[in-house]
Amino acid sequence: MKQDTKERLLETGLGMLLQHGYNxxxxxxxxxxxxxxxxxxxxxxxxxxxxxxxxxxxxxADVHKGLELSLGNSALSPLGRVRRFFELSxxxxxxxxxxxxxxxxxxxxLSGVNEVFRHRIxxxxxxxxxxxxxxxxxxxxxxxxxxxxxxxxxxDLLVDCWEGAALRSRLRGDPEPLxxxxxxxxxALSRS
Amino acid sequence: MKQDTKERLLETGLGMLLQHGYNxxxxxxxxxxxxxxxxxxxxxxxxxxxxxxxxxxxxxADVHKGLELSLGNSALSPLGRVRRFFELSxxxxxxxxxxxxxxxxxxxxLSGVNEVFRHRIxxxxxxxxxxxxxxxxxxxxxxxxxxxxxxxxxxDLLVDCWEGAALRSRLRGDPEPLxxxxxxxxxALSRS
Numbered sequence: 219m220k221q222d223t224k225e226r227l228l229e230t231g232l233g234m235l236l237q238h239g240y241n242x243x244x245x246x247x248x249x250x251x252x253x254x255x256x257x258x259x260x261x262x263x264x265x266x267x268x269x270x271x272x273x274x275x276x277x278x279a280d281v282h283k284g285l286e287l288s289l290g291n292s293a294l295s296p297l298g299r300v301r302r303f304f305e306l307s308x309x310x311x312x313x314x315x316x317x318x319x320x321x322x323x324x325x326x327x328l329s330g331v332n333e334v335f336r337h338r339i340x341x342x343x344x345x346x347x348x349x350x351x352x353x354x355x356x357x358x359x360x361x362x363x364x365x366x367x368x369x370x371x372x373x374d375l376l377v378d379c380w381e382g383a384a385l386r387s388r389l390r391g392d393p394e395p396l397x398x399x400x401x402x403x404x405x406a407l408s409r410s
Numbered sequence: 411m412k413q414d415t416k417e418r419l420l421e422t423g424l425g426m427l428l429q430h431g432y433n434x435x436x437x438x439x440x441x442x443x444x445x446x447x448x449x450x451x452x453x454x455x456x457x458x459x460x461x462x463x464x465x466x467x468x469x470x471a472d473v474h475k476g477l478e479l480s481l482g483n484s485a486l487s488p489l490g491r492v493r494r495f496f497e498l499s500x501x502x503x504x505x506x507x508x509x510x511x512x513x514x515x516x517x518x519x520l521s522g523v524n525e526v527f528r529h530r531i532x533x534x535x536x537x538x539x540x541x542x543x544x545x546x547x548x549x550x551x552x553x554x555x556x557x558x559x560x561x562x563x564x565x566d567l568l569v570d571c572w573e574g575a576a577l578r579s580r581l582r583g584d585p586e587p588l589x590x591x592x593x594x595x596x597x598a599l600s601r602s
Binding site: 238318322323326336339399 | 428429430431433434509510514515517518519520521522523528531532535563566567569570571572573574575576577578580581582587590591594597598601
């Protein structure tokens with residue numbers, strides 16, 4: 219039952235954090251939305267910052283599921299698996315109404331003033347890029363990428379460009395920037 | 411003298427908005443920083459929102475200067491001019507300590523909850539992309555780009571990827587994501 223309350227707070231909080239950002243997210247509004255007493259929130263979370271960090275952990279758990287589902291799909295070529303991960307992310311964005319990426323949102327908002335979030339979000343991007351780099355390395359071994367390409371640098375670049383496209387998608391409420399970016403990136407790789 | 415006060419508020423406010431974001435920017439802190447009485451702030455600006463929108467106008471005035479300086483540089487090829495614009499932006503980011511792009515920051519933070527900012531920031535990106543597209547069109551005319559490339563789509567893509575690289579640069583306090591992105595983009599165009 220207690221676990222249910224925590225789950226509900228994290229689940230609802232994720233949607234609210236994605237829409238409102240950190241500073242505009244009211245703990246009071248979250249309590250009202252989830253019909254949770256204040257004491258219960260502070261039983262599960264030390265502070266609003268602790269709460270947001272746990273929302274990010276939860277978001278990353280979903281990201282890991284997406285990474286497993288796509289990068290572990292042996293029916294696809296290594297580059298196909300990498301692309302699949304971003305297509306799954308795009309599908310998730312669609313369900314949320316194209317609000318972009320939580321990591322990009324929180325990272326933009328807080329990294330100028332909060333070192334804890336700055337390091338945590340950068341770490342999340344590094345973790346995602348490391349998984350993608352392993353698959354790009356496999357693409358290189360199989361000849362899908364030329365031997366002089368650096369999988370680590372390509373993975374970081376892909377994450378970065380995706381984040382920019384996700385911001386534009388958020389501004390326009392539209393998946394087109396995401397698809398244009400993926401098409402450009404993978405077509406540049408296959409031409410290289 | 412009154413104009414000086416307004417200038418000082420916008421100038422200082424730009425730096426504070428870039429670092430803090432919108433919701434964490436305290437009008438009180440701005441008044442203290444600029445030694446301005448509260449009444450003077452509300453003489454020049456109807457509200458904090460009005461202030462932030464005027465800071466964005468000021469930011470765009472700088473962007474237009476950068477666009478003129480780079481896209482009007484006839485010593486460079488059309489693609490060289492487009493790249494130059496982003497190199498000038500990178501130089502500006504360096505002076506600010508790599509805090510990224512004000513438009514991306516405010517756009518991420520507010521577009522989920524504030525339609526005025528969402529439309530204004532999208533409009534800013536469209537204006538920038540339109541200038542770049544004109545120069546990419548010229549690149550196509552001169553044979554620097556193949557005839558089947560769409561200058562408008564390429565310009566939007568470039569703005570989007572840049573914004574993602576600017577976010578990563580903000581997270582890392584480092585220009586490398588910006589340079590990697592520009593290298594990838596322009597090398598993909600020259601190979602196409």
